[in-house]
Amino acid sequence: MRRPCYVVDSFAPHPLAGNPAGVVLDGADLDAKTMQRIANELKHSETAFPLPAREPTAALHLRWFTPEAEVAFCGHATLATFHVLVEEAGRIRVPEGRVTRTAFTCKSGRLNVELSRREGKLSVVIETPASRFERAQVPAELATALGIVPEALSPEMVPWKSAILEGNLYVCVRDRETLARCRPDGPSLDRLGRQLGVAGFAVFALHPAAGVDAAVRCFFPGYGILEDPVTGSAAGQLGALIQTVQPEAMPRRLLFTQGDEMGRPGRIEVEVRETMGGHHEMVSPEITSRFRAFIGGNAVTVLRGELDL
Numbered sequence: 001m002r003r004p005c006y007v008v009d010s011f012a013p014h015p016l017a018g019n020p021a022g023v024v025l026d027g028a029d030l031d032a033k034t035m036q037r038i039a040n041e042l043k044h045s046e047t048a049f050p051l052p053a054r055e056p057t058a059a060l061h062l063r064w065f066t067p068e069a070e071v072a073f074c075g076h077a078t079l080a081t082f083h084v085l086v087e088e089a090g091r092i093r094v095p096e097g098r099v100t101r102t103a104f105t106c107k108s109g110r111l112n113v114e115l116s117r118r119e120g121k122l123s124v125v126i127e128t129p130a131s132r133f134e135r136a137q138v139p140a141e142l143a144t145a146l147g148i149v150p151e152a153l154s155p156e157m158v159p160w161k162s163a164i165l166e167g168n169l170y171v172c173v174r175d176r177e178t179l180a181r182c183r184p185d186g187p188s189l190d191r192l193g194r195q196l197g198v199a200g201f202a203v204f205a206l207h208p209a210a211g212v213d214a215a216v217r218c219f220f221p222g223y224g225i226l227e228d229p230v231t232g233s234a235a236g237q238l239g240a241l242i243q244t245v246q247p248e249a250m251p252r253r254l255l256f257t258q259g260d261e262m263g264r265p266g267r268i269e270v271e272v273r274e275t276m277g278g279h280h281e282m283v284s285p286e287i288t289s290r291f292r293a294f295i296g297g298n299a300v301t302v303l304r305g306e307l308d309l
Contacts, residue, residue: 003027006088007044007303008080011230011258011266015302018259018266019230021077022047023084024307032063032070038307039065045225048077050085050104058110059092059102060085068224071166072107073129075232075268075295082113082124083299094122108164114294125271125296128236129164133244136161136169136196145192146203146219147183148173156206157245162237166199168218170234170241176208176215180261190221199223202234204256206242213254214238217261229259230266236293239270243291250274250291269296 004025012018022042027035027049039047044067051061062081064074085091092115094100100115108129116123136159143150153159157172173179182203189201200220208215216238218231235256243252254270271294 001026001029002306002308004089005042005305005307006080006084006301007042008083008299008301010076010079010083010299011232011268011297012300013265013267013298015300017264018298019076019228019232019264020044020302021074021080023077023080024049025084025089028052034309035063036065036070038309040067043067045220045228046071046074046077048074048081050081054105055110057103058105060104062104062106064106066220066223066225070107071223073233075126075128075234075236076230078104078113078126079124079232079295079297079299082115082126083122083301086115086122088301088304096120122299123296124299125294126232128233128240128293128295130275130292131237131240131244132163133160133170133241134163135159138169138171138196139192141188142171142192145185145188146171146201147185148178148181152178152181154206160241160245161196161198162241164237167197168200168202168234168237169193169196169198170238171201171203173203173205176205179203179205179208179215179217182217184219184221184226186219186221186226189219193222200228200234202231202238204238208257211255212257213242214256215260216256216258218258227262229262229264230268231258232268232295232297235268235270236295239272239293239295240291243272267297270294271296
């Protein structure tokens with residue numbers, strides 16, 4: 001069977017930037033093992049499989065696979081999926097000047113999407129999963145595994161662990177130059193990740209340039225991805241973390257950059273909104289955030305084809 005297959009550069013201002021994702025349509029008959037083999041064949045950090053809806057309030061069900069494992073949520077491949085469904089396959093209609101609201105289900109639950117078009121340009125805004133953070137006591141060898149000295153860690157924000165999804169460790173460094181100097185040691189980070197119970201390491205510098213709230217680098221050696229170019233899921237969690245630890249007026253709009261060190265510059269727009277009727281609880285050392293982050297950005301199709309199997 002021939003199935004439409006695309007490669008989309010997400011959070012990218014132009015082709016060959018941002019984070020590439022595979023998108024495979026018409027995969028309702030594929031089992032998880034086959035999806036995993038397809039993701040391994042395509043070799044992108046994630047490949048998305050939009051599947052028929054499993055509940056009446058959602059337009060579709062989404063699954064994402066790295067070359068080695070399925071994940072509970074993936075931001076850039078979700079952006080790629082809705083870009084394909086609207087701009088390539090024409091399966092979702094987005095009129096000029098109007099907002100199309102839809103939703104999808106996944107391992108992280110039901111998430112909302114807002115689609116709009118202005119002067120022909122598609123905008124995709126994706127709700128990310130709820131946030132919960134724990135203060136993390138990190139071993140001294142973390143800095144060594146990142147290729148920096150311990151003094152390079154910023155006193156402005158202590159390390160925090162995301163206690164949802166696969167879990168990331170959020171590590172703030174002193175400045176943009178320190179972030180650029182990071183030279184991750186994959187085996188060491190993988191070992192530390194298992195020790196700390198996290199899948200990845202999101203290292204960031206606050207206010208690296210005018211108009212930019214954070215520059216980010218993300219390392220996922222446990223998934224076979226030493227460095228990810230632009231990571232939507234981590235950006236959403238980071239936005240919620242910043243608002244939780246350093247609150248400002250809501251809704252709060254943030255801009256993150258990522259991918260420069262990999263030659264794939266990307267920009268992620270984050271809007272942090274307060275959940276209806278919510279409040280955050282501080283049960284030291286854990287914070288359950290009352291905020292929900294929405295992520296968005298540009299996407300461009302760089303490959304159109306068919307998967308014949």
